[in-house]
Amino acid sequence: MVAVRAEAGVGGINPSIRKEEAKVVDTVLAEELSKPLTPYCRCWRSGTFPLCDGSHAKHNKETGDNVGPLLVKK
Ligand code: FES
Structure with a gap:
């Protein structure tokens, strides 16, 4: 059974990404x-x-936030 998650409300951060999952977790091997x-x-x-696609710039402009990507060096 797949639980349907509500959109991010007060205190939520994720508006739409993989909401069908209980927790969004990704693993990356740096050498790959x-x-x-x-x-x-x-x-x-x-x-x-x-991956970052630059959407943080629009979010920051609309909200006054200051978020940006995590840069991972190979
Ligand atoms: Fe989210 Fe760049 S799009 S940090």
């Missing part, structure tokens, strides 16, 4: 990264989650 520097999303707005 294709680029020397890979940006990972921390704003939960990326269309390519878990």
Whole structure:
């Protein structure tokens, strides 16, 4: 049985990514990264989650927030 999660409400951070999962967890092996520097999303707005697609800039402009990606070096 798959539980349907409510949209992020007060105190929520994830508006839409993989809401059917109880917890969103990803594992990355650094040696398998294709680029020397890979940006990972921390704003939960990326269309390519878990990778950053730059959507944090729009979020920051709309909300006054200051979030940005986690940069993982190979
Ligand atoms: Fe989320 Fe860049 S899109 S941190």
